[in-house]
Amino acid sequence: MSATAFPVRFPAPPRGVVMSTRGLVVCAHPLAAQAGLAVLRAGGNAFDAALATASTLNVVEPNMSHLAGDAFILAYPAKTGEVIAINASGAAPKSATPEAYHDGIPERGIRAGTVPGIFDGWSTLNERLGTWELERLFESAIEFAENGFPLTYRLHAKIVESQADLARFPSSAAVFLAGGTPPRPGSIFRQPNLGRTLRTLAKGGREAYYQGEIAEAVARFSREVGGHFTVEDFASHRSEVIAPVQTNYRGFTVYEQPPVSQGFVLLEALNLLEGFDLQSSGLGTVETLHRQIECYKLAYADRLAFAGDPSRVKWPLRVLLDKEYASRRRREFDPSRASADTGPGDPQGFEGDTTYFTVADRDGNVVSFIQSLFASFGSAVVLGETGMVLNNRLTGFNLKEGHPNCLEPGKRPIHTLNSYLVLRDGRPYLVSGTRGGHLQIQLNLQSISNVLDFALTPQEAIEAPRWSGYGGADVRLEERFVPEVFDGLRALGHQVSSLPAWSDNGTLSMIQFDHESGTLMGAADPRGEGVATPW
Template sequence: MKNLFLALLLVFFAVNIKAQDRLTGETFTTRSEILARNGMAATSQPLATQVALDILKKGGSAMDAAIAANAMLGLVEPASCGIGGDIFAIVWDAKEEKLYGFNGSGRAPESLNIEYFMDRGMKYVPLHGPLPVSVPGCVDGWFNLHEKFGKLTIKEVLQPAINYGREGFPISEVIAYEMDYGSEGIEDLPGFAATYLPNGRPPKKGEVFKNPDLSNTYEKIANGGRDAFYKGDIARTIDAFMKEYNGFLSYEDLASHTSNWVEPISTNYRGYEVWELPPNGQGTAALQMLNILEGYDIASMGFGSVDYLHILTEAKKLAYEDRAKFYADPDFVNIPLTQLLSKEYAAQRRALINPDKAADIYPAGDLEIESGNTTYLTVADKDGNMVSLIQSIYSEFASGMVPDGLGFVLQNRGQMFNVQDENHANALEPGKRPFHTIIPAFITRDGKPLVSFGLMGGAVQPQGHVQIVINLVDFGMNLQEAGDAPRMRHQGSSQPTGSVMTNGGRLNLESGFDYKTIRELRKKNHNITFGVGIYGGYQAIGVDLENKVYTGASESRKDGQAAGY
């Protein structure tokens, strides 16, 4: 009789409990946070996470592990990242108790200017082919970051990815989809099929994929250092390849490349200091949005409410108009950062929001000028150092151009330049860094580290950063819940490339929001798309300094994993 009762009880639970219901926490969370004391890594692919942990266990620093994981991601997630792209980082140095910022973005070729496009009547830089290719900043970034924060040799750091490239690895589910989707229409671009389409097609989930050419390139970098990429055989191969296909990136562009250490920028949001990097990235937009939203009692509105989603969307529109007008390479334009980040300016912008109706378009701020595809990862080590690192080739498989025998695709970040208006802040100029979408983030409180986090997804990133912060601070979610909660993504407003979407743009809402909420938002003039879309790929590490425990989180929108030891 007892066994029958238990059987009936199990049937009851199987029928009446939905898949997302959990014993604790929010109903939408998919798993618990990961907890560990000695080290933590969170990346968008489990093999990369495991490589990072192996490096930490070997005595490597958080930076050693981050570079090793990034090298692995360039191999296992090639549609999103790789050494043909750029890199940015925010680093917490536990010994100095200080945040460092790093901008590893590359510049436009010196031989390419805006007149090339204007003379041909081209309103935009093409997405694929040789024209959008800019200098890859990733490898120089590795060596700058490693020199300051590394402990192991660069050869030890790159060896796991070298081994995996030669031995092969099984393609994971989301990455298989991205490789299939991303390869459409670029199969015939130089070098692409030979590297990424074994058997004439993208590899499917579970199939073993090898990239020995990339392993050979990594090995040259491991043995020859940074100059092996920018001044050696690799640079000469890229130069010859670009000349053969009428590109502009040259050996001289590579040889003269430099990265920049920068001061992170921040705003205080309800007692929490939220940190981003200054332009040419878009992190300022996240801080501007938070400044605007701080004027509302968001906690009382409730997660997923009509009022919250409305003001969040309007704050995004306001910040992104400034993003389109002001954000660019600070070596070429003066950016009014102090004004953009001031609470007074946020109050002026907030006053433009109508609580009952979505705006079709907002004007950018009238300020006096002062004299996608990506992978994000974060690592923390036993000494308390934390790395927030993001690296990208821009769109899926970027330019689609794979230099002979090198095993990686060149980025198409130059596609972000404005080639319609030579007076625009982000107008193409020789040697200029384009407006950048990839942004790492960090949160501190009372001068102490709290959370290293980020997410990928092009223009969704500042919106995603803001939603993570609000989920943590206003709605009291834990680190995993903050990433798993359904998200919004607004598309529209002016863009740094010069394109404009009016009529209020489009508000994309992920599955999980109540349909009644959608109906009410439509009454406020929002144009809504509901369901599947690009909402980011979040990874995060939190630290509890009192108990000396790390918390790791990795959301289910990617193939990612957070793990510690």
């Protein structure tokens, strides 16, 4: 479809689709993409390349993900043709009771964090599907941590944005505000403590992190600064290897991260959206946007009402993903009016949120990988001499007694982190994801619809103007939409405001597969620093 046919201000794409037949890495930072590509070139598979990319991202993009964060992974090993999910999210410390947080959960500080799950997720992927040892896979990350890399304008801006929070904690200020000010763009940024930790983990593996030297260092630091973490909290952590959740959308099988990820919301929204003929209403029109926005709101309302850690809470996930439930829920859609207060559905008696990257290799292996600290720099706490930045994922809990996502010791919060993998006739067709917190589902919904409903190329699908919902009737549109779209949505009751033409609310990475030719087609979001790097 030609960009000139869109009813939006959408100039010819500034980037082209990147193609390869041997391998492709698409991620948010070029140095991390090069790290993954080097592994592919040297004979590693997509899963090896993913771990080289993931570890390097922790170093060069420390505001987005780090060694004390979490991860969710979808893996498609071509040998089996079975999609597996790895849930590498951590739980609340054993002493993190609601009573301990009677004054609320702080946004920053060590008490805002959960047990980090990311390294156990890396180890699990490596053990199950990798072919290289961690020492070899961490070479780029260690090089950039110890010897440094040129600080980007984007990372400089993120340090400036979080400067006040980072300055509160001496261990954090020592890393990110050495000399009292943020490092300038282009300066060589080094993290020697992080480099030492990476070397320790490359040799000692999971045991060093969760039972040995690293766990002991974090527990010791936690005691010193009033945190809840103990060695026992770390020792009890285990990643889950489980089946992903899935649905069928217009003949395509769409896989998502299972709970505790909120990935099911995307699938429920797709089930709702499937009842509408979007091709007839057209790309970027008032009618199509209204349908997408309202379907997302209906699905997200169910997330808020029902979702919790499935190991602790029983909730109707199967029903929420049922096509008949979607048909019934769709009746609540009003084509003439925006909903200001969307309530959940009624499943009773019915049967039936970061950095993202993706890697594909020439053997057909595919990885959809998302890892995060939650907020930028997470808790804003560097865990002492480990050099690791702690997440602030505990803020994802609810403190309302009886709520399915209520804080409990040893319980995992519902995560914004999610990514998707689409199969057609049992083979990978599309893989994508984005950073963006609670906006991730919305951006993934639009990108998948852009490809499956409107046959856009991966780059067009990413660059197309997008909407973002912020609760109730609050909707924000990139200003590249034509004025008639703003006016039309307002007439339906949406409270519409504008975003910059290329907003910074998410950066998608995407690969599409052409099995007839064996071509991999990659695209990265111009809203960030990401690249699609071919072999």
